[in-house]
Amino acid sequence: MKEAVRIHEVGPRDGLQNEPGVIALADKMALIDLLSGAGLAEVEIGSFVNPRRVPQMADTAAVMAGIRRDRDCDLTVLVPNMQGWRDFRLAAAAAPAARYRVAVFISASEGFSRANLNCSVAESLTRLAPVVAAAQAAGVALRGYVSCVTDCPFDGPVAPEAVAQAVAALRALAPMPVSLGDTIGKGRPKTVAAMLARVLEVAPARELAGHFHDTGGWALANVEAALDLGLRDFDSAVGGLGGCPFAPGAPGNLATEALIARMAALGLETGADHDRIALAAELARNMRGAA
Ligand code: HMG
Ligand code: MG
16 A cells, blocks of 8 residues: 555645735635545635734635535634634634634744744744643644744744744644744755754654745755655645745745645655646636736
């Protein structure tokens, strides 16, 4: 049997959050429904953040209400604080699903933490502690993100030690898998491997994911560096949508279609339905064009 790789699709969130124009709710839901039925392990469908800061995610509750929720696929939302948690819970009560997952996010660097979350790394952890406790009490599965794992758009290169500390701090709140974000795509296989070597001292490979933006065209090479160190969980965005509005120079997540093609070439099983992913990629590209 082929070895499995888990794909976490972030296009509807990490992709669309960066689009300048308005994306129609119906288009967003059509994209998510295509992706959640495409054999992927997880689809990130939105976020409960300040809508003035990320207007493209303001309709996440409506998305939850309108999409298919009966699929064999985790449906993930980002939550930054208790206000976001309460909004998620209200939306989930109106649109119940067994497979919701909440992702909490911090940065390994202070500069990006300030730009993204309007607070220090330590303050972001303090804000997240009650969110994590509430999710645990409610039986909602968690995922963590650490951004800027090799480079920060404000502070420059980030030390592996800072990433290991951030991963350990998140996992001290509660056991959770953590996705390691190369937010601006500056990582190279060597820097990614050096970062991972230190992070693997605080978390096992099966609890880590790679989230490589493809700004510099190195995302697939970075995935392979992470594969060599035992990671089997990767984030990507269909059609290569993506970026973070608070990280200058961060367009373009690794494209899901490129990731599944490379995994197939390496003899690794993703479970992805290539035809559906191709359709979703076309829809994503049209949405980008229309925005
Ligand atoms: P803050 O600015 O510190 O907020 O927000 P505050 O607590 O001072 O409140 C300011 C206003 O925000 C208030 O409204 C709050 O009600 C409102 P006002 O009184 O002015 O009318 N507010 C909220 N509204 C809706 N939902 C909420 C919420 N919280 C406060 N949850 C906050 C802190 C984090 C919310 C804000 O700074 C924010 O929304 N930031 C955007 C974060 C974001 O979505 N970033 C992009 C995703 S992260 C990413 O892309 C990286 C990743 O892909 C990995 C990688 O690539 O590295 C995951
Ligand atoms: Mg990202």
